[in-house]
Amino acid sequence: MNATTHSQALTRGMRWFEALAGDTATAAPVWSGEASLGGETVSFFAVVPDPDNRFPRARENVVGLEQGWRLAHTVRATIARDASSARKRPIVAIVDVKSQAYGYREETLGIHLACASAVDAYASARDAGHPVIALIVGPAMSGAFLAHGYQANRIVALDAPGTMVHAMGKEAAARVTRRTVEALDELGEKITPMSYTMASFAKLGLLDNLIKDVDADAPTDAQIERVRGVLAESIQSARADKHGLARRLESDAAKQTRAASIEVRRRLAEQWDAA
Numbered sequence: 493m494n495a496t497t498h499s500q501a502l503t504r505g506m507r508w509f510e511a512l513a514g515d516t517a518t519a520a521p522v523w524s525g526e527a528s529l530g531g532e533t534v535s536f537f538a539v540v541p542d543p544d545n546r547f548p549r550a551r552e553n554v555v556g557l558e559q560g561w562r563l564a565h566t567v568r569a570t571i572a573r574d575a576s577s578a579r580k581r582p583i584v585a586i587v588d589v590k591s592q593a594y595g596y597r598e599e600t601l602g603i604h605l606a607c608a609s610a611v612d613a614y615a616s617a618r619d620a621g622h623p624v625i626a627l628i629v630g631p632a633m634s635g636a637f638l639a640h641g642y643q644a645n646r647i648v649a650l651d652a653p654g655t656m657v658h659a660m661g662k663e664a665a666a667r668v669t670r671r672t673v674e675a676l677d678e679l680g681e682k683i684t685p686m687s688y689t690m691a692s693f694a695k696l697g698l699l700d701n702l703i704k705d706v707d708a709d710a711p712t713d714a715q716i717e718r719v720r721g722v723l724a725e726s727i728q729s730a731r732a733d734k735h736g737l738a739r740r741l742e743s744d745a746a747k748q749t750r751a752a753s754i755e756v757r758r759r760l761a762e763q764w765d766a767a
Contacts, residue, residue, distance in 0.1 A: 503630065504629045507709070511711065512723075513525040521556075522537060532581065533581050535582070539554070541553050545558065548595075549598065550593035552590060559593070560639055561606050563639065567617055571622065574622070583624045585644060588631065614640075618645055623727045623728075624643065625646045625723055625726045627649070630654055630708070633658060649702055651703060653708075656688045695745050697740055697749065697750060706718065706719060
């Protein structure tokens with residue numbers, strides 16, 4: 493295990509990596525390892541803090557230049573190992589990412605390219621037949637989640653304080669919308685996409701399983717086994733996919749809360765095909 497774990501407090505992503513993948517992690521800022529799950533070998537990836545990172549904005553569990561390129565490299569290495577295999581190994585992205593690491597140097601050196609490379613690697617793995625599962629155990633924020641987790645066949649999450657999916661942090665969103673945090677919470681109760689709760693995110697049809705009654709910070713052995721069971725079921729379900737993400741608009745929840753989006757897509761496709 494990387495010595496980092498002995499010199500700093502473990503984040504949720506690190507704790508869940510150890511719980512699921514054991515003592516297999518490579519070096520920060522991206523941990524990767526393999527372990528048995530559901531009777532087959534699974535590749536696990538997690539973005540973790542890197543206190544010694546040369547980019548100051550990328551020293552926490554965020555996706556910056558090195559994180560994006562490292563994710564792309566490790567995911568593509570998994571694809572390459574299974575290139576001649578008919579049954580591709582599953583990939584589990586353990587998601588606990590606060591944000592993308594924006595800064596002047598990051599913009600100059602192309603953080604958009606680094607994040608896009610990670611997106612492309614995950615999408616390529618899915619298209620190649622690898623079941624890709626995202627397990628959200630903490631924040632899944634903004635471009636960081638787009639780069640690490642959003643391309644998964646299945647997205648599952650712990651229903652626990654501190655897990656959330658959103659475009660920006662609550663305090664930043666309050667400043668941008670010129671509201672108090674309390675007013676923003678009230679707005680989230682009326683407008684689902686504005687909410688910061690995982691239960692509200694599930695209503696959008698993007699979440700395949702919301703795992704309740706699990707201590708995200710100190711799970712018991714029984715709780716870990718339950719999460720492992722959900723991951724194994726998600727892997728088997730993903731194998732039956734056509735590797736696309738259309739199911740996100742086909743669920744009952746999506747048909748109710750994203751009806752306008754579905755109709756817009758239908759009309760765009762209709763006009764495109766008629767051109």
